[in-house]
Amino acid sequence: MVKYFFSEADIKSSWDHVFSAFWQRYPNPFSTHVLTEDVVFRMVTVDQQLITRRLLTKTNRLPRWAERFFPSTLSRCAFILEDSIVDPVNKSFTTYTWNLNHTKLMSVKERCIFQESVAHPSWTQLQREAWISSDVFGFSRAIQEFGLARFKSNQVKAMRGLEYALTNLYGDVHQRPPRPAMRETKEAQKHLTPATAPQKPRQYV
Template structure:
């Protein structure tokens, strides 16, 4: 049975800053589990929308009780491959994004879809970005109760994961704003922030 998690959040930054920060969000102090990010493909379509496919390698983490079952099946998960696809529409101020694991999908397939939309805050003056995220969890590992427990565990961890992701984005956007949007200055500043970690 598929489990779902839904979240709505408002980022207190303008769409332009957010869309640049989206691609620069790794590394940051709240994403220490991210090992590497590589761009596989990027192009602009006839409508002026930027399409990007990236491969993200993250350290994997599953509940301790499941590790015994996986070890008995000869499975050791220390890293996971994530495919990230995004479409940025600057004219309409919308980002459509999807991330999904492309390995260990039998154990747990996690698909996260997000829509980020530029908007105005309640004062109708301050630009913000409204984010709506849906995450699905589907396990095909083992039998009934094992699958159910894995899916429930994934669902229960999502709130914590998204909170960390939101803090990471805010951190990156604040540093980007401090550097006046200058990418090289931002990257040097981020390197100084991350190195001691």
């Protein structure tokens, strides 16, 4: 089974500002678990879309109950690959992220779509989805529950980090976005349609 997460939020900043702030989020006091970020690949397509691949390193502290079952030599860092597609014509910015190591223990795939708000053109609408799974026999449910709880906590920090970058770049007129509405399913596979099911990340290199 897969744990599924969905949220939507209105960011009270223009799409251009959000797009610019996204690349300048780190470091910030809300995302101290992000250690490094490196651009691996970047190109502009013939239709003027910006394609980027980045490698991020984050801390990966295990919960206390898990430390009894997994070796102390297990890396405490997670390597995250992030692919992004920027469409400046349609003002759409999509990111795909997934972890490269510890995938048997827990796999987390995330998709975020930043678009200009239809109702408020001076705002940006963010739609975030995540799929969390584990292949550890006998502990997969507990690990997925832990992964979902940690993901919820980290996505709140990510929003605050983005707000922090917006404030640094454009002043303190940007207010914190309202708490996003969240929906989750315990048996996500039964509810996912082909349009929303996790897709294999697109490869550019």
